[in-house]
Amino acid sequence: MTENTAQTDLQLDNFEEKVANDQRIEPKDWMPDAFRKTVLRQMSQHAHSEVIGMQPEGNWITRAPTLYRKVVLLAKIQDEGGHGLYLYSAAETLGCSREEMVQALHDGKAKYASIFNYPSLTWADIGMIGWLVDGAAIVNQVSLQRTSYGPYSRAMIRICKEESFHQRQGYEATMVLARGSAEQKAMAQDALNRWWWPSLMMFGPHDSDSAHSGQSMKWKLKRESNDVLRQRFVDQTVPQAEFIGLKIPDKNLKWNEERGQYDFGTINWDEFMQVVSGNGPCNRQRLQHHIQAQQDGQWVRDAMHAYELKRQTREVA
Amino acid sequence: MNPPSTTALLDTPLLNYCIALGDDSLTLGHRLSEWCRNGPFLEEDLALTNVSLDFIGRARLFYSYAAKLEGKGRDEDDIAYLRDCREYRNFLINELPNGDFAVTMARQLIVDVYDMGFFSALTQSQDPTLAAIAAKAIKESRYHLRRSEEWIKRLGDGTEESHERAQNAFDQLWGYVPEMFEMSDVELQLVEAGMAVDRSALKANWESTMQLILKQATLDVPNENWAIGGGRDGIHTEHLGYLLAEMQFLQRTYPGQQW
Numbered sequence: 021m022t023e024n025t026a027q028t029d030l031q032l033d034n035f036e037e038k039v040a041n042d043q044r045i046e047p048k049d050w051m052p053d054a055f056r057k058t059v060l061r062q063m064s065q066h067a068h069s070e071v072i073g074m075q076p077e078g079n080w081i082t083r084a085p086t087l088y089r090k091v092v093l094l095a096k097i098q099d100e101g102g103h104g105l106y107l108y109s110a111a112e113t114l115g116c117s118r119e120e121m122v123q124a125l126h127d128g129k130a131k132y133a134s135i136f137n138y139p140s141l142t143w144a145d146i147g148m149i150g151w152l153v154d155g156a157a158i159v160n161q162v163s164l165q166r167t168s169y170g171p172y173s174r175a176m177i178r179i180c181k182e183e184s185f186h187q188r189q190g191y192e193a194t195m196v197l198a199r200g201s202a203e204q205k206a207m208a209q210d211a212l213n214r215w216w217w218p219s220l221m222m223f224g225p226h227d228s229d230s231a232h233s234g235q236s237m238k239w240k241l242k243r244e245s246n247d248v249l250r251q252r253f254v255d256q257t258v259p260q261a262e263f264i265g266l267k268i269p270d271k272n273l274k275w276n277e278e279r280g281q282y283d284f285g286t287i288n289w290d291e292f293m294q295v296v297s298g299n300g301p302c303n304r305q306r307l308q309h310h311i312q313a314q315q316d317g318q319w320v321r322d323a324m325h326a327y328e329l330k331r332q333t334r335e336v337a
Numbered sequence: 338m339n340p341p342s343t344t345a346l347l348d349t350p351l352l353n354y355c356i357a358l359g360d361d362s363l364t365l366g367h368r369l370s371e372w373c374r375n376g377p378f379l380e381e382d383l384a385l386t387n388v389s390l391d392f393i394g395r396a397r398l399f400y401s402y403a404a405k406l407e408g409k410g411r412d413e414d415d416i417a418y419l420r421d422c423r424e425y426r427n428f429l430i431n432e433l434p435n436g437d438f439a440v441t442m443a444r445q446l447i448v449d450v451y452d453m454g455f456f457s458a459l460t461q462s463q464d465p466t467l468a469a470i471a472a473k474a475i476k477e478s479r480y481h482l483r484r485s486e487e488w489i490k491r492l493g494d495g496t497e498e499s500h501e502r503a504q505n506a507f508d509q510l511w512g513y514v515p516e517m518f519e520m521s522d523v524e525l526q527l528v529e530a531g532m533a534v535d536r537s538a539l540k541a542n543w544e545s546t547m548q549l550i551l552k553q554a555t556l557d558v559p560n561e562n563w564a565i566g567g568g569r570d571g572i573h574t575e576h577l578g579y580l581l582a583e584m585q586f587l588q589r590t591y592p593g594q595q596w
Contacts, residue, residue: 071379078374082367087397087412087586090370091390097373098386102546105379127542143587143596193596201594241555246486309374315379318503323495 032316039045039240045171048112055239058232059116059169061130062241064121066108070100074304076140085143092189100180106178110171126311128298135218136300137300144204144211151189152212152219152257158183159253161221168240191260198264199260201207205265212261215267216254220284221292223250341463350463350523352403353426354533356416357569359399360427363417365448366392366582368435377438384484389446389479407574422578423571430473430513432577436506439499441489444505449482451517454539463531464550486550493554511559511577516566518543524569 031050038045045051074097074317075196077118081097084090124130140146142309161183164176183261224230224246236242261268294300369389376382400413425432430448435441456478459471490501519539520528527533551558567573587596 026492074374074382079420081370081373085418085594086392087363087400087417088414089596091393091397094370094373094386094390094393098383098390101374101379101383101386108379200596201591203591204594239556295579313377315376317381317438319496319498320377320381320492322501323492327491327495328444332350 032318039168042166042168042240044173046167046170053243054235058116058236058239059172060111060116060243062236063107063111063114063129063169063172063175064116064124065133067104067111067121069131069136070104070107072132073100073136073149073153073304074104075309076136076138076302077146079140080143080146083143083282084146096150096186096189098187103179103182104177105174106180110175113171117334118294122314126307126314128307131296132153132306134292134295134300135222136306138214138218139302141214142207144194144207144209145215147190147197147208147210150186150188150191150216151194151260152215153222154186154217155257156222156253158187159249159256163205163244163249164242166240166243172241191264195264196268200252209266212266214334216269217287217291217297220250220254220287223247223253223293225289225292229298251281254284258282286306348408349406351532352384352406353404353468353523355399355428359396359403359416360425361431362392362399363396364425364427364580365444366390366394367584368408368433369429369441370437371532372441377457379535385441387596388481388484389480391474395470395474395477398473401577402466402470402573403460414588420581421574425564425573425581426569427570428513428517428568429565429574429575430510430517430596432580433510433513434576436509437502439492439502439506440509442485443503445481445485445551446489447510447514447547448476449485449541450550451539452478453482454534454542455534458534462533467532467533468527489550489555489556493551493556500555503554507551507556508559508561511561511591512565515564516568521569 032052035045035049035051035055038049058227077093077100078096081090081093084093108121111121112118121130125132135156140149158180161176161180165180166172167173167176191285194208194211197204199205202293225235225248226232227245230246237245256270270285272283274283274326276283295303298304340507351595366389369385373382373389387502396417397413402414403416404413406410420479430444433444435439454472456475460468462468462471472499489503492499494500515560520535524533525535528535548558565574570575
């Protein structure tokens, strides 16, 4: 055994002991390359999701029905962008720059939450994104507050606070529609019909089919399985729908007394795979929009850097 | 309940004044909100959204006060969403499309320098509500101006391309400035009563501040002599109709609903 491998073995033991004792792995700690790669993939994907998620919601800023709804929506999207910034910074602790992460997104190497590849067609979709999409995200993120990578865990604690506010305002906006005119109620029901199943897909494939789950659970990056989290989301959301008189679009949905949980129908995994692989309704549009904004802003960023250089030169002189 | 006609509402000078100030804020806030998810980088995206929120917030304060003055059960949304182009009273510069980032920032500088003068004078209004709104607005404008001034310097003294874009932006916008300093007879009555600001008195300060900033930004003060006005009389550019069509779509399609 060489000295180097002996050292690595020791480091690996230390790492595993920390994970086993529920201690956080911090940026300066030694970590296996595969762990670093996995956290980076997950965090950059999360950051991209926050930023791409600004698009379907941003689609309704100029058409928000009241000034109050407009400022709430703007502030919410601003929060999401802020989460993106925070997560990019946290992910940079793993030795990858934001520019590199964004490039990977543009090259199609990094993903973002597939849910944002569906179009926001009516005002009710904005409520639905808050209620269901942020609702599903919170279930996942509450679990991730205990993830083993320190910066990610702390980001989740902070982000969850804002997300739960978003979820409540989305539900409240939906409630107003559900209790409004027949047309408004139909608008809300239609939005629920379209967003329900994609929301369930947000938790990823079944545990038995999930490519990354096993190792991530072992590393305590992931604390609970896809199916457990999905079930929790269904159980908390069904009564909320009932309370405001909307119907979950699943004829197989029913309370299972024995399990103390809801049984629900089969997710269309073909659709899931289509969207994940880039062929959803808005995949191309979302990516193109992000690339376009980046290109349009190039001359602004160039000007900023040129000015900064001149300023520094002047200070030296 | 049928709201009273907007013509009646605009007949009252102070109402008219509040609504015009609200319209300035809302149209510019709307334009700035269009940058959300389109900014040149994420931090700037968030900053532009912040500024947009400030302007929409001001509009809400002015409209709510107008609704209260009127006392006929109308609210901020009735005023924002149920008036057509000819009933809007904003300065034209606020409704112009964003153009590129240079046009947006040049407009912002023009407005921010103006707002600093205007709201600081309005804090002296005999009307306590207007004075209070102005006191809040001036704090925001101080931050807005810091941003727009910095940006114009960066763009003007950045690259050749950014310099050219910034210069073009001011050239394009310059003719929309004069109306910001032109007073109507009705407004002069409000000035007499100690309620409103004499905008014509703000012009000299505005000009000297702009000259200073543009010089530092290595930009020329446009010397073309053109002026397009009419905003305070409801004579707008063709752009406002589209802005309102988009903004008012839900209220117009589903009238009288709660949202």
